[in-house]
Amino acid sequence: MFTIIRRHLWTKLDKCEWQTVMCSNGVIACWHPPKQFPYEHSRPFNIKKALMEKENFLNRKGDETFGTNGPDDLALREIFYTEMQEWRPIYREKRLYRAKVDDELKPILSNPPNLPGLEGRASDEKDDKLPK
Template identity: 35%
Template structure:
């Protein structure tokens, strides 16, 4: 414990820190607890040991899908059949209505189309 603390202490305060932690006041302390100590010179020492977490608490949580259909989810699926598959935001039709634009603005373009539209024209040969 003392070795870990001495690494972060400036050189001129090492003797004071050693005498502080070797005093009977700190020898009988439990090293599993967190401690904060301030020396006379103003150096603050913090001891916080690594917490032991049981293995059962470190396992990932299993996601269980609901297999039983509820009347609400069935009604939503019937009204919006494509929504259950997409689920990544509003549809193109909704985007048109929100932003008052035409349909072409919301369709994806291939990389080549973007390059040709933003690059300079190809010069004509003579």
């Protein structure tokens, strides 16, 4: 039974147009002739319509599709074929970033920079101590 199926498959493969050969040095060479596309299956191409679509696409603003903030989570999910959770921010990372920014700003806010002419000046003092 197996030999009959194998003979049938080999006769089918012999009718193929492509050929595969193994050279004496171990290189495998394949030849795939180009297939002819039947004219009956082709359709005429409307160049004017294609040029109009191109002009319309180039004249369109990028904000029209996704708005000024970019695509939302659902649009990103459809574009990249992923789950929605990948596009949502992780709360832990947002909290760590917020804590890091607060730590960096504390020394700046607690010790304001000393500007020339304003040394030792309280906020309720008058402007008569400023150099003129």
